[in-house]
Amino acid sequence: xxxxxxxxxxxxxxxxxxxxxxxxxxxxxxxxxxxxxxxxxxxxxxxxxxxxxxxxxxxxxxxxxxxxxxxxxxxxxxxxxxxxxxxxxxxxxxxxxxxxxxxxxxxxxxxxxxxxxxxxxxxxxxxxxxxxxxxxxxxxxxxxxxxxxxxxxxxxxxxxxxxxxxxxxxxxxxxxxxxxxxxxxxxxxxxxxxxxxxxxxxxxxxxxxxxxxxxxxxxxxxxxxxxxxxxxxxxxxxxxxxxxxxxxxxxxxxxxx
Numbered sequence: 001x002x003x004x005x006x007x008x009x010x011x012x013x014x015x016x017x018x019x020x021x022x023x024x025x026x027x028x029x030x031x032x033x034x035x036x037x038x039x040x041x042x043x044x045x046x047x048x049x050x051x052x053x054x055x056x057x058x059x060x061x062x063x064x065x066x067x068x069x070x071x072x073x074x075x076x077x078x079x080x081x082x083x084x085x086x087x088x089x090x091x092x093x094x095x096x097x098x099x100x101x102x103x104x105x106x107x108x109x110x111x112x113x114x115x116x117x118x119x120x121x122x123x124x125x126x127x128x129x130x131x132x133x134x135x136x137x138x139x140x141x142x143x144x145x146x147x148x149x150x151x152x153x154x155x156x157x158x159x160x161x162x163x164x165x166x167x168x169x170x171x172x173x174x175x176x177x178x179x180x181x182x183x184x185x186x187x188x189x190x191x192x193x194x195x196x197x198x199x200x201x202x203x204x205x206x207x208x209x210x211x212x213x214x215x216x217x218x219x220x221x222x223x224x225x226x227x228x229x230x231x232x233x234x235x236x237x238x239x240x241x242x243x244x245x246x247x248x249x250x251x252x253x254x255x256x257x
Contacts, residue, residue: 002225003141004216010135010146018127027130030056031123038119042110044077047103060126061099073099080106092163141219144170145212152202158190171197173222174215 001009010017021027034056041047048054048070058067066072079086081100088100100106102117112118128150136143148170154160161167165182168189172181175196181189193199201207 002216003139003145003220003223004213006135006139006142007145007212007216010131010142011149018131021127021131021134027127031126034126035119035123038113038122041113044074044105047077047105047113048074056126057099057103057122060122060129061102062095062129063099064129076100077103077105080104082107094163139223139225141216141223144219145216148215149208149212152208155199155202158193158199159186161193162186162189170212170215173218174211176218 022031030052034053037050037053038057041050041053047057051067054070055064055067058064058073076086076088076091076096077100079088081088081097081104083089088097091097102122103112104115105112108115132143132146132150135146144166147166151164151167155167161171168182169179171193172179175193177192197211201211
């Protein structure tokens with residue numbers, strides 16, 4: 001299936017798609033262990049020492065690749081999120097602050113793991129994260145679309161998008177911009193995005209769906225999943241942008257979609 005069809009098949013009944021993930025034996029075993037033991041954790045040290053629990057939680061918040069950095073995460077958890085200058089709040093990647101908020105030992109001490117966010121909330125996040133990762137194994141475009149769909153309600157400025165490489169990749173693709181545009185001045189990138197798109201549309205389900213339809217369609221052209229699509233991509237191939245200045249690129253992108 002092409003990118004758009006795969007994305008629509010998953011999102012047509014997202015509850016069913018998540019239930020299928022939850023029914024996977026490995027996921028079910030890890031989830032059962034997590035729910036049976038997370039409430040027993042009373043300290044940050046207990047949390048990070050149980051790798052099975054900690055890795056589950058890290059993956060749930062999209063931080064699976066950082067599960068090895070336990071000292072880093074201990075520092076974030078110890079400082080909490082109450083202070084604006086806390087370690088997690090100072091990080092540009094907001095996933096860390098979200099993680100610390102879910103496991104707020106700084107504020108709630110030994111009862112931190114008893115709150116819904118640390119229990120079923122983390123399980124729900126794990127299921128969604130796993131769904132997206134599974135989709136990405138066969139089509140990265142589907143994973144990006146699912147991720148953007150999940151994060152869209154939280155986007156309040158174009159700098160939120162530019163701070164997240166995955167979100168920025170989706171917008172560039174939807175606008176037909178080359179990956180090299182990511183190296184342009186960040187203010188110029190934000191300016192162009194603002195000229196081409198209304199950020200408020202991401203909170204409108206119908207308009208968000210239209211945007212992601214455009215993204216998945218263009219992703220398919222650039223990353224065809226079939227021989228037929230490969231032929232189409234040749235017809236619509238974009239010229240190499242090496243040597244084209246950012247100013248010229250901006251001039252070529254004057255019209256608003």
